[in-house]
Amino acid sequence: MRLEFDMCSKRGDVMRAIELYDWAQREGISMGQYQYSVILYLCSSAAVGVSEDLRKYALKRGLEIYEKMRLQNIPMNESTLTAVARMAMSMGNGDMAFDMVKQMTQLGINPKLRSYAPALSSFCEIGDVEKAFCVEKHMLEHGVSPEAPELEALLRASVEASKGDKVYYLLQKLRTTVRRVSPSAADTIVRWFDSAAASRVGKRKWNEVDIKEAVENGGGGWHGQGWLGKGKWRVSFTSIGPDASCRCCGEKLATIDLDPVETENFAESVASIAVKRDKDSSFMKFKKWLDYYGPFEAVIDGANVGLSNQTRFMPSKINAVFNGIRQKLPSKKRPLIILHNRRISGPKMDQPVNKTLVEKWRNADALFATPTGSNDDWYWLYAAIKFKCLLVTNDEMRDHTFQLLGNDFFPKWKERHQVRFRFDETGPIFHMPPPYSVVIQESEKGHWHVPIAVDQDEESERAWLCITRPNLSPAGLASIDHKHEGSTIQSRDRPRPALVTRSNSKDTQHNNHREVPKNPKKIRSTSGFQDHSTVLSQIETAEKLGNCIIDFQI
Incomplete structure (x- = not known):
C-alpha cells in the first residue's frame, strides 16, 4: 500500500x-x-x-x-499541518491556516517558513495588516525569518492600507534581508512614494547630529530614525556613477562597514566546515601554510580562471590574470593562486610552457595545490576571508556548498571582495567591487536609493530608484512620470540608467506641484471636523477631487 x-x-x-x-x-x-x-x-x-x-x-x-x-x-507532523494550512488558504481562511501553525508549537513541532506562508498570504490578500503582522511576530518569536516573498506580501498589504510605519519597517527589513528588490517589489515601492499617504508621513524637524550618529553606529547607509521631511516625494530611475554618486540627485552612496567580529566568525565557520569535510588534516596544514607565507592582497580561483569560457584548461589564462590583477594591487605583491592538484598534474601540464608557469608560481610562493579529495572552493574562500583581500573568480557561489554559509553575511562579503573578469583580444578585463554597497540605502537627509535585482553584465548598468523630497534635493532633476496608466517597472519603457538627463527646472517644478482647489469649502463637510479619522478622510476626498496633495504648513 x-x-x-x-x-x-x-x-x-x-x-x-x-x-x-x-x-x-x-x-x-x-x-x-x-x-x-x-x-x-x-x-x-x-x-x-x-x-x-x-x-x-x-x-x-x-x-x-x-x-x-x-x-x-x-x-501530526509539520508537513501534515502545513498541508491543512494550504487548504485553509485556498478557502480564504487565514485564521484556520494560522491555527495550524499554533498547533505545531503546542505539539512541540518547529514550524518552517513554508508553514507560515498560507496564513501570511491569506491575511495580506484580504488586506488584514494587523493579523498579517501577528503572523510575522509569531515567526520571529519562533526563530523563522521571513524572506523576499513574505516581505513583499507584507509590503503590498501595508501600502494598500497606507500604513506608513509598517512600510518604513519593511524597507529596513528588505535592506537587511534581500538587499536588492525584485521589479514587482520596486513597483510596490513606487506606488507607496507616489501616494498621498506617503506625502503626509515624516518629521518636519529632526536633530541632524542624532541622525548622523545613528548612521555611524549602524555602519553607514541607513539611520532607522523614521521618515524625514514632509510633502510629496519624487521617484526617478537612475544609475550610480563610478564615484558612487547618484546620477539623478547627486548624493553619494555609502560603503557599509563589515563588522570585524562578524568577519572573523565567518572565516572560522568556513574553516570548521572545510575541516569536517577534508581528509588527513589537509585544511589544517593549509591554514599553517597561510600563516607562514601570507598575507596576500588577492586570491585567484585557478580552476575558474583556467577554464573560463571553454572546456580546455589553460594555465596561460591564469598567468594573464595573475599579472593583470597584480598591477591593480597597492603593494604590487604577487597574488595567491589556489589550484587543485589534479590540474597541475593533468594532461598537457608536462609541456614546457605550462611547466615553466607552475614552477614560476611555486618559486614565488604564490601557488597552493589542494590535495586529492579536497574541495578547492573552501581553500580559496577561506584565504580571501582571512586576509580581507580580493577574490578573483566568476563563480557565483550559489550551489549547495555555499548555501551552508547562510544568506546574511556572505552576500555582503562577496559584494566587497569579489573581482569578476572577462577576456578580450588585449587580455583580462577586471570588474572590481563597486565603491559603494549595492543595498537599499537611506541617507541622512531622509532620501532613499533602492537597487533593482535584474540581470546585467556590470554593476554600472544596474537600475536604481532614486527617491527624494524636492524641497531637500537640487532643483531640476529628471523624474519619471509614474502616473502613466498601466505602467509598471516590468512593462514601461524606461531609459537606460546611464542616459538619465536633466530637464528644465521650471518644467520639473510645474510637473511635480499641482494646484489646490480654489474653493475647498465646497468639499468640506458642514458638520465640522470632529475627529482625526474624519479629518483624514475629508482631506483624501478633497485631494482626489482636486488631483492634488494638501499639506498644511503648521
Whole structure:
C-alpha cells in the first residue's frame, strides 16, 4: 500500500490517493502518518491550478481526512499541518491556516517558513495588516525569518492600507534581508512614494547630529530614525556613477562597514566546515601554510580562471590574470593562486610552457595545490576571508556548498571582495567591487536609493530608484512620470540608467506641484471636523477631487 501511495505522490494523482483511502476504510485497513501525509499533501496541491469541481472536491475530502486523522489520534507532523494550512488558504481562511501553525508549537513541532506562508498570504490578500503582522511576530518569536516573498506580501498589504510605519519597517527589513528588490517589489515601492499617504508621513524637524550618529553606529547607509521631511516625494530611475554618486540627485552612496567580529566568525565557520569535510588534516596544514607565507592582497580561483569560457584548461589564462590583477594591487605583491592538484598534474601540464608557469608560481610562493579529495572552493574562500583581500573568480557561489554559509553575511562579503573578469583580444578585463554597497540605502537627509535585482553584465548598468523630497534635493532633476496608466517597472519603457538627463527646472517644478482647489469649502463637510479619522478622510476626498496633495504648513 505504501508503494501505491508513493506512486500517487510521484504522479500528483489526488483522485487515486483518495480511492486508496476509501478502499482502506471499507476494508478496515489502518493507515499510518505517512499515508495521511501523502493524501493531505495531494489534496492541498490540487486546490491550486485545477478545475473548480476538482478543487472543491479535493478540499472537502482533504478536510474530512484531516478530521479522521485527528479523531484517530494519528500523530501530526509539520508537513501534515502545513498541508491543512494550504487548504485553509485556498478557502480564504487565514485564521484556520494560522491555527495550524499554533498547533505545531503546542505539539512541540518547529514550524518552517513554508508553514507560515498560507496564513501570511491569506491575511495580506484580504488586506488584514494587523493579523498579517501577528503572523510575522509569531515567526520571529519562533526563530523563522521571513524572506523576499513574505516581505513583499507584507509590503503590498501595508501600502494598500497606507500604513506608513509598517512600510518604513519593511524597507529596513528588505535592506537587511534581500538587499536588492525584485521589479514587482520596486513597483510596490513606487506606488507607496507616489501616494498621498506617503506625502503626509515624516518629521518636519529632526536633530541632524542624532541622525548622523545613528548612521555611524549602524555602519553607514541607513539611520532607522523614521521618515524625514514632509510633502510629496519624487521617484526617478537612475544609475550610480563610478564615484558612487547618484546620477539623478547627486548624493553619494555609502560603503557599509563589515563588522570585524562578524568577519572573523565567518572565516572560522568556513574553516570548521572545510575541516569536517577534508581528509588527513589537509585544511589544517593549509591554514599553517597561510600563516607562514601570507598575507596576500588577492586570491585567484585557478580552476575558474583556467577554464573560463571553454572546456580546455589553460594555465596561460591564469598567468594573464595573475599579472593583470597584480598591477591593480597597492603593494604590487604577487597574488595567491589556489589550484587543485589534479590540474597541475593533468594532461598537457608536462609541456614546457605550462611547466615553466607552475614552477614560476611555486618559486614565488604564490601557488597552493589542494590535495586529492579536497574541495578547492573552501581553500580559496577561506584565504580571501582571512586576509580581507580580493577574490578573483566568476563563480557565483550559489550551489549547495555555499548555501551552508547562510544568506546574511556572505552576500555582503562577496559584494566587497569579489573581482569578476572577462577576456578580450588585449587580455583580462577586471570588474572590481563597486565603491559603494549595492543595498537599499537611506541617507541622512531622509532620501532613499533602492537597487533593482535584474540581470546585467556590470554593476554600472544596474537600475536604481532614486527617491527624494524636492524641497531637500537640487532643483531640476529628471523624474519619471509614474502616473502613466498601466505602467509598471516590468512593462514601461524606461531609459537606460546611464542616459538619465536633466530637464528644465521650471518644467520639473510645474510637473511635480499641482494646484489646490480654489474653493475647498465646497468639499468640506458642514458638520465640522470632529475627529482625526474624519479629518483624514475629508482631506483624501478633497485631494482626489482636486488631483492634488494638501499639506498644511503648521
